[in-house]
Amino acid sequence: MRVCALVVRIWRQFLHDKRTLMLMLVAPILILTLVSLVFNGNTYKPKIGTVDVPAMVTQRLAQEDVSLVSYSSTNSALEALKTQTIDAYISWQDGRPAVVLEGSDPSKNKAILLDLQQMAEASSPGPTGIQPKITYLYGSAKMSSFDNFGPVLIGFFAFFFVFLVAGISFLKERTTGTLQRLVATPIRRWEIVAGYVAGFGLFTTIQAILIAWFCVDILGMMMNGRLINLLLITLLLSITALTLGTFLSSFANSEFQMMQFIPLVIVPQVFFSGLFNIDTMAVWLRWLSKIMPLYYGADAMRNVMIRGKGFTDIVMDLAVLLAFSLVFMVLNVLTLRKYRHV
């Protein structure tokens, strides 16, 4: 009987906490849906550029599962490669194909090499087959998957921990009543938000330096760009996480409810941040990645760490992150109205 009473009580508690209830039901469905969409995507169809390739070879290539684009010169093909409109290009040098791969994603590299191999075997059955000469624009044959998704993980950890820690500490401010006391002083609402951003910003800079140092020097992650750019990305990413965390914390009443934002806010971002190949997803899903801060952070991270790009190449990503932060800051200031009307 006592067990029954306990069961009834727990059920009632759930029914009174609609949010926890919804989370238990909706979040697993959401995540499973995302996972299935991500892993059931079509196999990647490499985009290969061709420069002066004999018609016979082009016809043969077209039979593989690739999309071909013809370029007039190696220069224009290289340009396309740099902007990532194609994944590799083939030109003809000394009577044999020369392949240049974009190279920053090992799984794409493998897909292209496999296609070329099949083509080579099919076109000349003898051992004198056309052996392509292969070079990489970025990355190398030795590049591991970790080098590829490592930068994303750095961004992810910066984002995740700041989100949680800042969110919970702001929540505690509310639940212990110190926020009430804070708003009874002449402090302005934006000052509270700015104080949080500055305080945590300083802390996360230290955190970013530590993570970057550990990944590059200890774990030997590929690092071709400048450290200062990496730190800049991490800082902006954490400010976005901080402002989002503190904003969302005003919709949570306990630490536990704050945790409930993880599957809703953090997990989807992981799927769309480039850990998995976004190009194989449905188009409308790809569009989702555009509203996720981690997508921009990860893109900039990869550009700096793998492709060794400089500030001018990541400035767009940084601007988007900054815009996200500003929007969340304004929302923070507005929600603080709940606690003081001036």
Next chain:
Amino acid sequence: MFGKGSREEGWGIQVSHVDRKFGKRLVLQDIDFEVKPAEIFGLLGPSGSGKTTLVKLMAGIDRPTSGTVVVGGVQMPRLDMLGKIGYMAQSDALYAELTAKENLDFFASLFGLRGRGRRRRIEEVMELVHLTDSMKKRVSTYSGGMKRRLSLAIAMLHRPRILILDEPTVGIDPALRVSIWNELRDMSQSGTTILVTTHVMDEAEKCHRLGMLRDGRLIAVGTPGELKASTNVTTIEEAFLAFGGVRG
């Protein structure tokens, strides 16, 4: 600087026809009274009667649904008035992971106190609440009474012209309660207007004037003597019941 009052005159509070609704729930209904300059005004009422809601309106952190609250000649809420009001909420609202000194430093700097003056004032208020020896201890190691006292010290830190205390003496031992009340009386004599809420009836006797709050309505206002006399009873508790009975 702000408003019309000066230190000698003290500041009053005028609450005129105030309603406060949360959604459809009417928490305060047509509240109308005045706190005179430099008096100790007690708000008496059971929990849930709307005391804290009323106090927040006067502290300038909430806005009435209708009616006006005027403090020191200025209609609330106004940001620049917050530096002139000391507000101690019902919860202790302290950063438990910090020391008492660090808490005081934080709030003192929010009120713009700095340098030598700040250090002196912090020592003064801590002496007042008998916490000088525990200044460097973490608040998490404090007892309930100590936290309450520290909370009070913070509210008095910036020498506010109006001190609003929500249940100030809960969990404080009788000897200290007496010394806190003596301090409040001293402050009122030097011109500070003090508003306290309480549900302890014997404490209500110590106020100059009282407002009795029940179910969001102000059922009586007057000196403790007047309230007892008009209902023909000998204690405040009986007076409260009598006023409540009339309306209820």
